Amino acid sequence: MSAPQLARVSILGVGKMGAAAARRLAGLGYEVCVWNRSSDKARALASDRITVAETARDAVEAADLCIALLSTTDAVRQVVEECRGPSTLVLANLASGSPDDGRAVAAAVAEALPNATYVDGAYCGPPSALEQGTGQLFVSCAGGEKALDARAGAALRALGVTSFCAGVGAARALDYAVVDMAFVTLMSYASNAAMLEREGVDASVAVAAISHRLAAAPAALEAAAARMADRSDGAYESNPTATLATWRNFFDSRRPYLDKIGASRVLPDFCIDVLDRAGASGAHGGADVTRVQEVLRYNDG
Structure with missing residues (x-):
């Protein structure tokens, strides 16, 4: 039995996160197309498995799955408008933003790309984790995971430990909750660092005790x-x-x-x-x- 065909993936926006996603997928054997308004960033990624699109529309038309890792919701909406057409691809918006921002992009996709499947999401982790596939990816779409093309779903799962939620906006709410938990832990440690140092508690001992509690x-x-x-x-x-x-x-x-x-x-x-x-x-x-x-x-x- 032949191996299942991999999705053709395009990355819109190749800042640090977009570049990491492109390298991750290319390293797993995916054919990846990248686009960025600053074309030099995109060309720096070119390889035997990573091609560069001249326009966002070219990137969309070349893909089964298009992952938007642009800097803002407004930037994603602008690109969606530029790519208006009959494409049936899956568009996964991983640009940072609130649940309402996710719904705003969903509305833009429904109007400009009515045949596309919109996936809303957020990535939790630094670029290094994304490139290694060790971070967390939260995604949601109107019909839940079952509504997502299997090949597109597999490509998204390749980016990290993936949690699916039903309903646009849900993944972003989950991301906020998980990131807040991590940040509060950091604040707690920072708040007590002077006391721990003064009392001679080694950082490794403190981290081990905190980890036990967090378990x-x-x-x-x-x-x-x-x-x-x-x-x-x-x-x-x-x-x-x-x-x-x-x-x-x-x-x-x-x-x-x-x-x-x-x-x-x-x-x-x-x-x-x-x-x-x-x-x-x-x-x-x-x-x-x-x-x-x-x-x-x-x-x-």
Whole structure:
């Protein structure tokens, strides 16, 4: 039995991310066509498996799957308009932006390329991870994964660990949530770096301890999601894992020490503010910490 035919792939925009995607796919045996408004960047990628398109329309017409890695939503919409026509390709928009930005491009594609399948998405990771296929790709389309051409889906999966969501905009929301989690972890470490250094805690020891704690995060988040879905005071107050008051005391206890060593209090001060708005110092002090969603999600605090 012969191997399945690979999709013809075009990359629109070959900045660092686009160039990494082109090299990744070419290295896996895909025939890749690249286009960039600054043509020098595109020509620098030319090889036996990477060709250069003179125009965006040429790139679209040469592809089964076209991946837009342009810098802005407006740039993607402009290119879509320039490529107006009957193409039946899959267009995957991985330009950074919000769920509404994804829907704006979806509308532009529906109007200018009515026969195309629009895939909305976001890539989580640096160019080096994209080139090695080790980052995370979040994608969504109107009909879900089943609506996507198998060859196009395989090419997208080759870019990294891929999560499919149903509905345009969903992938971008997921990307925001995952990136925020990573950034908050970084902020937490940075906020405590001066204390760790002063007390002689080696970075490798700290990272190992943090990693062990983060390994329990998925189960903890699933449990929190169930409590948060109820949203009633009864749910918040039933068998709390850790109360608002407990968390407040935890953050408050470090403030005198941070003042003493001249370190920033910005993170504990922020956390205490959120906890207090959620009721840590009042009637809801005994509620589970998930009650912070009343501030962070509903802004009722």
